[in-house]
Amino acid sequence: KKPPRWVMAAELVETSRLWGRVAGRVEPEWVEPLAQHLVKRSYSEPHWEKKQAAVMAYEKVTLYGVPLVTSRKVNFGRIDPALSRELFIRHALVEGDWQTHHPFWRDNEKLRTEIEELENRARRRDILVDDESIFAFYDQRIPADVVSGRHFDAWWKKARHEQPDLLTLTREVLVNAGRGGVDEADFPDEWQADGVTLPLTYTFDPTAATDGVTVDIPLPLLNQVPAESFDWQVPGLREELVIALIRSLPKPIRRNFVPVPDHARAALAAITPGAEPLLDALSRQLRRMTGVTVPREAWEPAKLPPHLRVTFRVIGDADKPVAEGKDLPALQRQL
Template identity: 55%
Template structure:
């Protein structure tokens, strides 16, 4: 069989840039690796961001809800289609409304659903309640997967709900952060000789700048 280039390459392919599907996600001073997988029906279908355990507390989920640029318009279109029919039929065609809304939004500056609802309301007069959105109905490839790894790269937990993933590795996270702050740890303090207690300290760990947060613990007749 003989094919012309136009038969096998989409005319829109030239519009796709590396920036649409970056190799890393820049977040809170971290450069987090991204992996793309096309495997419909699999848990890892779509985009997976790898988060080092020590940096997990610095990661905020709302930023990732915006998805990578190459999937953002498809994401917003799909979100509009999750709305109840009474709202959805006022926002057709959904792709056009998605594109117009994104033109006036700054990705990552605020939670996606709040920004999208406000902008659609401004554009159309249609007020979309926060609980009308159903992100749980999104196709799997439009929901970011979070993968937490240890210093050796071993996967400790992964899933689409960052809070739930964080909860699953809480014991390991506490142990890791405690080790990073080992030089700050003291017990049996009965006289304040610490000076000003900093709100946070930064530590270099495995190529990442990690924040630790000093705190006082009541030990009865002393603090630690």
């Protein structure tokens, strides 16, 4: 908002009212350059702007308490270099809110996305280090005078020839110590079913209908896919699946398999995944281990947590989904 215009008078005369003589209008913008030694400046709302690739703030200029400028956007880098540098690193390099052509930045974002995808597959949020760790990585390597994208480009143009890998993140840096023991083969990208290869995707969101593993099935192949082949789940979720199945048994039967996790692991170690329906193999192995027979009707797969039940997404023309759900036979009948 523009400040009100001022009027300067050469003489003031007070009668019944106050009058000014020899008056002339003064624009506030005339005053600022002439009163640099008298004005006071204050700044508010420092923030990162992606388009400018810089930290901006709003400047207020006053003269004896009278506002000359109320809200002028200025580059904050020259005003508070330390804070501007911190905001640049956090927003541009850590959060990725930056448009840049530097190869190291694209490689870092790609590696970070891969680790985040591994977290989705393993249903964990402790593999990727937190933002503070990534900030510390850049903070130790970037000079104090780099406060914006322009400053960074000028510095990196020279630095990259001397230390090309200085800012390249590695898996060792991005993975929490002791938390990266996840075999990517346990969470495959594809599913093989009777000679048909189907793509898999993973979602880690308990509020989503597709939480867990989703398999895409082209509509022409829908009736060629046997539902029982998906009972085994992907290897990375198989142990959790078997534990949940045993815990779903009625209590008189379930108490024969305590502790449940130990029985689940022992049973899985003795059976061949995919050779036969999961419940048949599991019932037989539990009987061998304990002598207890589990009637087929005692198993209740419908009570499994949603993320342990595969979501089937049927893909039609133009690769658009036409239906999805966790009951493959129902989808086959429907379509």
